[in-house]
Amino acid sequence: MSHPPTEADPSVPADVLLDEIDEKFAAFQAFRKSDTDAADAKLGSLGAQDDVDRDIVLELSSRRPLGHPQRFVEAHALAVRSLEVLDRNGARRVEVRGLGPLSPVAAYLTQLVAHFIVRSHQAMLADRMLRLYTRREANCAPDDPARRMLTRARMHMERLATGFKRSVVGVPAFLLGGAVVSAGARVLTGAIAAANASLWTKIVAVVVVGLVVAGAAWVILRSAAVARRRIQLTTDRPMAALWQTIGRCGDPPHDPARAFALIALVLAALPWILIPVGLLVSWMTG
Numbered sequence: 001m002s003h004p005p006t007e008a009d010p011s012v013p014a015d016v017l018l019d020e021i022d023e024k025f026a027a028f029q030a031f032r033k034s035d036t037d038a039a040d041a042k043l044g045s046l047g048a049q050d051d052v053d054r055d056i057v058l059e060l061s062s063r064r065p066l067g068h069p070q071r072f073v074e075a076h077a078l079a080v081r082s083l084e085v086l087d088r089n090g091a092r093r094v095e096v097r098g099l100g101p102l103s104p105v106a107a108y109l110t111q112l113v114a115h116f117i118v119r120s121h122q123a124m125l126a127d128r129m130l131r132l133y134t135r136r137e138a139n140c141a142p143d144d145p146a147r148r149m150l151t152r153a154r155m156h157m158e159r160l161a162t163g164f165k166r167s168v169v170g171v172p173a174f175l176l177g178g179a180v181v182s183a184g185a186r187v188l189t190g191a192i193a194a195a196n197a198s199l200w201t202k203i204v205a206v207v208v209v210g211l212v213v214a215g216a217a218w219v220i221l222r223s224a225a226v227a228r229r230r231i232q233l234t235t236d237r238p239m240a241a242l243w244q245t246i247g248r249c250g251d252p253p254h255d256p257a258r259a260f261a262l263i264a265l266v267l268a269a270l271p272w273i274l275i276p277v278g279l280l281v282s283w284m285t286g
Contacts, residue, residue, distance in 0.1 A: 026061075059248040065136040066146045067247020075238075075245040076153045079129065082238040083122055083164055090118030090230045096222070106219060113223030113260070114230075121231055121255040125239060126164040128253050130157040132246065210270075217267035220260055228257035 066072050091114055096107040133154040140147035239252040 059250075062248040064146075064247070065140045065144060065150065066245070068245045069146045069149065071245050072146070072149055072153075075242040076149075076156075078238045079125075079235075079242040080156065080160065082235040083125060083160075086118060086122050086231065086234040087164060090122070090227065090234065091115035094223075094226050106215075106222075109219045110223045110226065113220055114227045117224060117227035117255065117257055117260060118230065121227075121253075121257075122235070123165040124253050125235060126157060126161045129242070130154065130161050132249055133157060136246065136249075213267055213270050217264045217270075220267065221264035224257040224260040224264060227260075228255065231255045231257065 068075075091111065094107050094111045094114060096103045096110060099106050133150050137147060137150040137154055140150060236252075243249055243252050
């Protein structure tokens with residue numbers, strides 16, 4: 001029986017190429033834990049040169065669609081449950097104390113930003129779960145018992161993903177942060193330009209805008225801390241358990257709280273730059 005030609009080498013039958021790949025993968029898996037030098041030699045024969053290459057070969061050579069199929073249904077159920085709990089509690093009321101009459105305003109703004117962070121993360125988790133299930137289902141053999149479990153889990157996430165993606169602004173965190181910084185700079189410039197009455201009016205305008213920017217930084221930092229804590233309590237460990245159960249699929253996605261904390265730190269530093277510059281410009285033009 002003739003075999004169709006391959007792009008790699010038309011003269012080599014496809015089953016020979018597959019047998020060669022399977023042989024190298026099997027040898028790598030056999031030596032991976034017992035003989036490091038032999039495993040490294042097999043990695044070299046497969047073209048691996050660094051740690052990323054090693055991970056690629058390790059993931060590609062692990063042919064089972066589920067690393068721990070006996071625990072997958074339980075891990076999937078726990079992950080979905082954690083998304084449900086995060087969806088219900090992640091953006092609940094945030095308490096802010098010690099700011100006097102500004103506490104209710106600060107609490108409301110903090111809740112809004114925390115809501116955005118939590119909703120963004122749960123949408124990303126639901127999407128990653130759906131994509132992972134779909135891909136692992138596709139590389140299941142037709143008679144693999146894991147196929148039915150993955151099909152059922154994939155159908156679950158197809159129905160659930162839309163609900164977990166609601167009320168999320170489709171703007172990456174760094175773009176949102178850049179827009180906030182840019183808007184703050186424009187407000188400061190406009191305030192200085194509008195305060196033409198006197199030097200003292202300009203100084204007051206600069207200081208007020210600087211305090212507003214500092215307040216925005218505090219709100220974002222507080223929101224990131226609240227969102228990080230609630231995400232950590234609900235989804236971090238269940239998602240890590242699910243990813244471990246599936247096996248050889250990298251790490252679960254990280255939440256954007258750290259990116260927002262970085263944005264807050266940049267905003268917190270701005271008044272220390274903008275206020276002196278604004279005061280100097282006010283003095284020179286006053």
